[in-house]
Amino acid sequence: MDGASPYSRAGLVASNDLAKAGTGGYANIAVTPEHGCVFSYDADGDGRLDHVTEVGGFTAGDVRVRLGRDGDRMTGSCSSDGENWNVVGSGKVSGASGSQDVGMFASAVNRHTGQEAIAVFGGGITAASDTSRDGSGDQLQSLRKPVTALSSESGRPPEAANDGSRANSPYWGGQLTYGETWWRVDLGAVNAVSRVNVRNYVDGTRYYTYRLEGSLDGEHWSTLGGRNGPAPATDAGDTMNTEAKARYIRVVGLGNTANFTFHLTEVSVYGTPVAKT
Numbered sequence: 001m002d003g004a005s006p007y008s009r010a011g012l013v014a015s016n017d018l019a020k021a022g023t024g025g026y027a028n029i030a031v032t033p034e035h036g037c038v039f040s041y042d043a044d045g046d047g048r049l050d051h052v053t054e055v056g057g058f059t060a061g062d063v064r065v066r067l068g069r070d071g072d073r074m075t076g077s078c079s080s081d082g083e084n085w086n087v088v089g090s091g092k093v094s095g096a097s098g099s100q101d102v103g104m105f106a107s108a109v110n111r112h113t114g115q116e117a118i119a120v121f122g123g124g125i126t127a128a129s130d131t132s133r134d135g136s137g138d139q140l141q142s143l144r145k146p147v148t149a150l151s152s153e154s155g156r157p158p159e160a161a162n163d164g165s166r167a168n169s170p171y172w173g174g175q176l177t178y179g180e181t182w183w184r185v186d187l188g189a190v191n192a193v194s195r196v197n198v199r200n201y202v203d204g205t206r207y208y209t210y211r212l213e214g215s216l217d218g219e220h221w222s223t224l225g226g227r228n229g230p231a232p233a234t235d236a237g238d239t240m241n242t243e244a245k246a247r248y249i250r251v252v253g254l255g256n257t258a259n260f261t262f263h264l265t266e267v268s269v270y271g272t273p274v275a276k277t
């Protein structure tokens with residue numbers, strides 16, 4: 001889609017009656033030009049969206065969006081390859097029950113700009129069975145596993161970002177002088193990955209932009225999430241919920257509002273090793 005506004009949206013929408021405004025069971029999952037994927041839903045059943053969560057890293061283009069429903073709980077997910085997903089958000093959608101209408105939608109989100117947006121859809125809509133997995137028993141798989149980075153500042157090695165300490169120091173620092181950098185960990189085996197927490201350097205004001213990726217072979221990468229600010233990095237870090245299989249997890253650093261270096265204090269990957277087939 002074009003970039004009419006940073007939060008223009010294109011994706012899937014569901015409600016109990018799409019032909020009538022103000023009906024219950026209303027939720028949508030969309031990709032935006034500048035803020036990755038956004039999941040919105042109506043919790044109180046008045047037909048107006050009142051909850052929203054966003055996950056960076058995804059860019060409008062070759063993105064799949066998915067809406068799932070289990071009773072009245074609806075979940076929005078995004079994927080760059082149709083196999084590995086980021087679970088953008090989930091919530092109880094009042095009135096969602098029985099059969100619902102689902103459709104494609106685009107919105108310029110143009111209350112202030114008045115601009116129009118153009119979105120191109122491909123691939124159509126398919127119904128799929130539930131592939132979600134209970135990841136509550138997943139273990140930390142990344143602790144002190146082998147790490148590499150595109151480059152590192154002196155005394156700021158990649159090993160600082162999976163040493164088990166979330167504190168600001170020590171940290172890994174990679175120069176952004178040439179636009180981007182990356183840090184990656186080798187889990188040692190393919191894992192079903194349910195979540196990844198990324199903690200940057202936290203000073204209460206700066207925010208970071210990055211993309212989270214996963215790979216089976218260290219060569220082909222799928223997007224699993226990320227952050228496109230503007231929200232200061234927090235001690236809690238960013239937890240990205242995923243339905244993915246990966247042996248390698250990579251953080252591609254794209255920006256830092258404080259200086260031209262990207263910092264990671266700790267990356268925690270939770271998963272369960274997948275038996276070889």
Ligand SMILES: [Ca+2]
Binds near residue numbers: 166
């Ligand atoms: Ca650390």
